[in-house]
Amino acid sequence: MTRKKDINKDYKVLGLDSIDEDIYDRQKRIPGWDQNKISNATIMVVGAGATGNELIKNLVLTGIRKIILIDYDIIEKSNLNRCVLFNMECTIENKYKVDVVKEACENLNSEVEIVALKQDLNDIDKNLYKQSDVVCSCLDNIEARLQANNYAYYYGIPFIDSGIDEFFGSVQAVYSGVENAACLQCGITSADLNLMWKKFSCTGQEIKSENGESMGKMATIITTTAIIGGIQTQQVLKFVLGIDYFKEHGKWHPNIGEPLINKQLNYNGLTNKFDIIEKRKDPKCWICSFNKK
Numbered sequence: 001m002t003r004k005k006d007i008n009k010d011y012k013v014l015g016l017d018s019i020d021e022d023i024y025d026r027q028k029r030i031p032g033w034d035q036n037k038i039s040n041a042t043i044m045v046v047g048a049g050a051t052g053n054e055l056i057k058n059l060v061l062t063g064i065r066k067i068i069l070i071d072y073d074i075i076e077k078s079n080l081n082r083c084v085l086f087n088m089e090c091t092i093e094n095k096y097k098v099d100v101v102k103e104a105c106e107n108l109n110s111e112v113e114i115v116a117l118k119q120d121l122n123d124i125d126k127n128l129y130k131q132s133d134v135v136c137s138c139l140d141n142i143e144a145r146l147q148a149n150n151y152a153y154y155y156g157i158p159f160i161d162s163g164i165d166e167f168f169g170s171v172q173a174v175y176s177g178v179e180n181a182a183c184l185q186c187g188i189t190s191a192d193l194n195l196m197w198k199k200f201s202c203t204g205q206e207i208k209s210e211n212g213e214s215m216g217k218m219a220t221i222i223t224t225t226a227i228i229g230g231i232q233t234q235q236v237l238k239f240v241l242g243i244d245y246f247k248e249h250g251k252w253h254p255n256i257g258e259p260l261i262n263k264q265l266n267y268n269g270l271t272n273k274f275d276i277i278e279k280r281k282d283p284k285c286w287i288c289s290f291n292k293k
């Protein structure tokens with residue numbers, strides 16, 4: 001039997017009538033997928049740096065149409081090695097990250113609405129949390145990450161946190177709709193806080209320890225950022241596609257899978273390994289144990 005004969009047997013020649021006009025055709029083929037849920041979802045993203053770029057690009061390509069984006073930073077040249085939506089022109093004109101992301105996303109999909117807020121997270125209208133289906137943090141600042149965690153937990157909105165550092169990254173999901181779910185604040189001590197200041201960054205900005213000491217600029221690379229941004233996007237999709245099923249059945253849809261609630265996924269680019277550590281609710285946590293809605 002010749003190779004040519006095999007090909008003729010196994011593959012059909014596609015006619016013009018099989019060309020697919022639906023942008024989302026291939027993902028709609030995934031069992032359990034509901035493109036309407038994706039189209040109608042509003043996602044809040046705090047941080048428009050490297051991980052934010054990856055996450056937002058993925059969300060827009062998937063068909064998410066509304067993103068509330070919060071970041072008051074201006075683009076610098078040192079952002080360009082890992083931010084797919086930025087370019088050199090942005091650095092010359094001192095453009096804000098949120099404005100450039102908004103324009104780039106509207107080019108990717110004219111139906112997308114990016115609410116671009118050049119504000120500190122402290123200053124935003126807290127009703128924006130309630131208008132969101134999922135809140136994501138892509139930040140190098142533990143204080144802001146905890147604040148996003150706290151509000152999202154209080155309002156019962158799923159929250160997905162990410163952190164990257166050189167070849168290492170992590171993702172964790174928090175959702176107060178799951179009984180006894182740990183939040184980001186759980187078990188954090190001042191020693192942990194100090195360590196986390198050192199560990200997490202997605203912007204590469206110079207960071208300071210709790211006592212104000214300069215700790216230099218963080219080392220970051222697009223490979224880690226892309227992997228962690230991809231996993232963070234996947235967590236968003238699990239909530240958007242699966243939360244109604246969870247609320248109805250008390251378990252996650254088998255075709256969509258369970259988010260990383262009570263779990264922290266860690267990626268190690270040196271060993272090529274992922275691992276998941278269990279996160280336990282701290283009965284003394286001032287957010288999730290005393291501040292329930």
Ligand SMILES: [Zn+2]
Binds near residue numbers: 183288
């Ligand atoms: Zn907690």
